[in-house]
Amino acid sequence: MAERILLPALTGALFPTARKAASLSPVSSNRGWWSILESFAGAWQRNVEVKADSVLSYHAVFACQTLIASDIAKLRVKLVQFDDQSKVWSEIKNSAYSPVLRKPNDFQNRIQFFENWVLSKLQTGNAYVLKSRDNRNVVTGLYVLNPRLVTPLVADDGSVFYQLQADNLVGLEQSVTVPASEIIHDRFNCFFHPLVGLSPIFANGLAATQGLAIQENSTGFFQGGSTTPGILTAPGAIADETAKRLKEHWEANYTGKNAGKVAVLGDGLRFESMSVKAVDAQLIEQLKWSAEVVCSTYHVPPYKIGIGQMPTYNNVQALNTEYYSQCLQVLIEAIELCLDEGLATGDTLGTEFDVENLLRMDSVTQMEVLDKAKSIMTPDEQRKKLDLPPVAGGDVVYRQQQDFSLAALAKRDARDDPFAKASPSAEPAAPSANDNLAEAARLALAEITKGLA
Structure with missing residues (x-):
C-alpha cells in the first residue's frame, strides 16, 4: 500500500x-x-x-x-x-x-x-x-x-x-x-x-x-x-397423565413433518386453533x-x-x-x-x-426533442447526445430563412406602412469597381483608335 x-x-x-x-x-x-x-x-x-x-x-x-x-x-x-x-x-x-x-x-x-x-x-x-x-x-x-x-x-x-x-x-x-x-x-x-x-x-x-x-x-x-397451534378440549375432566399422553401423541403424529395427516378423535375430543x-x-x-x-x-x-x-x-x-x-x-x-x-x-x-x-429518455422521445432543438443546438451537439462523432459543417446553428431578428422587425414596423414594398432610390447608385475598370478600358481603346486614324 x-x-x-x-x-x-x-x-x-x-x-x-x-x-x-x-x-x-x-x-x-x-x-x-x-x-x-x-x-x-x-x-x-x-x-x-x-x-x-x-x-x-x-x-x-x-x-x-x-x-x-x-x-x-x-x-x-x-x-x-x-x-x-x-x-x-x-x-x-x-x-x-x-x-x-x-x-x-x-x-x-x-x-x-x-x-x-x-x-x-x-x-x-x-x-x-x-x-x-x-x-x-x-x-x-x-x-x-x-x-x-x-x-x-x-x-x-x-x-x-x-x-x-x-x-x-x-x-x-x-x-x-x-x-x-x-x-x-x-x-x-x-x-x-x-x-x-x-x-x-x-x-x-x-x-x-x-x-x-x-x-x-x-x-x-x-x-x-x-x-x-391450538388446544384439545374434552367434554369432561381428564387426569393430568391422560392430558400429557394426548399432548405427546398429538405432537408426535400431527405436527411438524406429520402436519396435514388425518386425526381421529374420540370421546368428544375437539381441536381448536389458537392463532389468528x-x-x-x-x-x-x-x-x-x-x-x-x-x-x-x-x-x-x-x-x-x-x-x-x-x-x-x-x-x-x-x-x-x-x-x-x-x-x-x-x-x-x-x-x-x-x-x-x-x-x-x-x-x-x-x-x-x-x-x-x-x-x-426513450429513443422516440429523444429524437423528437433533438429535432425540436435544431434551432438552438448545433448538429454536432445533437450528435454528441447520441454518442456520435462531429461532422463537417456541424459546428454552427442552422435556422430557416423566414426567421428574422427582433431588431430587423422593429425597423420594419417603424415605417409608416410596414407592409409596403420599398421604393427605388431616386439617386443613382455609385459605380462599382468593375464599372470603373470598364470605363478606363473604353477610354484607353478610344485613344488608341484616335492615334491610328
Whole structure:
C-alpha cells in the first residue's frame, strides 16, 4: 500500500500551544444517532426494541438504500470550469483535482467509493471522508471512515475537530484528533444538532421491525407445515397423565413433518386453533404497508423497489425526473458541494455529477426533442447526445430563412406602412469597381483608335 501523508492532521500540529485537548467536548449523539433507544414512548417498558442492524435486513430498507446508493454511484463526476465570456460551465481536466475524482483511493474505484459514501449517510445520517495530502498540500486521496469510529468535537471557541479511532484500512494506526479542514462531513436530517445527522431508520425502524416480525411469523407457520397451534378440549375432566399422553401423541403424529395427516378423535375430543388466521390479520396488507412506510422515509417511489404497481402512463423520463427531484437531487448536490469545499476548488472550478444517463429518455422521445432543438443546438451537439462523432459543417446553428431578428422587425414596423414594398432610390447608385475598370478600358481603346486614324 502506498505511503499516505496526512497534513496537517498527523504531523503533530493539531492545536495551538495555548489550547489543551481537555477544552474539546464531544458532541452529544442524543437520540437516534448510532442506536435507536425507543421507537416510541414506552417502547422499552413493552420490550419493543428497534435494532439498527436487524432493520437493515428488512427487504424494503435494503432495497431503498442499495437503489439510492447505486444510482448515485453510477453517475460520472465531472470537473467543470466557469467561463466568464460564455457564462457556462464546461468540463475540463486539472492535474490537481481530476486524479482524485477518477480514483479516490488505492483500494476503491469511483463507484465503490461513492456507494460507500451514500450508504454511510443513509444508515447513520453521517458520512465522514478523511483527506490524504501530498507534500504540495494537494488532496490525493479520499477515504470514507466508519462512522462509529468518529466523534465530532467542539472547542470552547467553537472550532470543530474530529476524533478518529484507529483504522488500519485508511492508514490510521492510532487514535488521532484532526481539525475539520481534514474531514469532509456530509450529513442530513440534523434534528438535534447541526453536526449530528439522523438516519431515516429513526423514522422507519418500527415499521421495518413490524415487517420482520410478520415475515418471521409467516416463516414459522410454513416451517410447521402450515398448521396453527391450538388446544384439545374434552367434554369432561381428564387426569393430568391422560392430558400429557394426548399432548405427546398429538405432537408426535400431527405436527411438524406429520402436519396435514388425518386425526381421529374420540370421546368428544375437539381441536381448536389458537392463532389468528393470515386472512383475519390482513397479513399481506400489513406487510405492504410497512414497506410503503419505509419507502416514504427514503422518498423512493414504491414501484422502484417492486412495491405496488407501476404507473399506468408510459413516460420513462417523467418517472425518472420525479424520482430524481424528490429523492436523489438533494443527496447529489450535497456531495457536489462537499467535494467543492473539501477539495477547495474555488469559485471558478467545481464538481458536477453527470445525470444525463439517469434522466435518459426513450429513443422516440429523444429524437423528437433533438429535432425540436435544431434551432438552438448545433448538429454536432445533437450528435454528441447520441454518442456520435462531429461532422463537417456541424459546428454552427442552422435556422430557416423566414426567421428574422427582433431588431430587423422593429425597423420594419417603424415605417409608416410596414407592409409596403420599398421604393427605388431616386439617386443613382455609385459605380462599382468593375464599372470603373470598364470605363478606363473604353477610354484607353478610344485613344488608341484616335492615334491610328
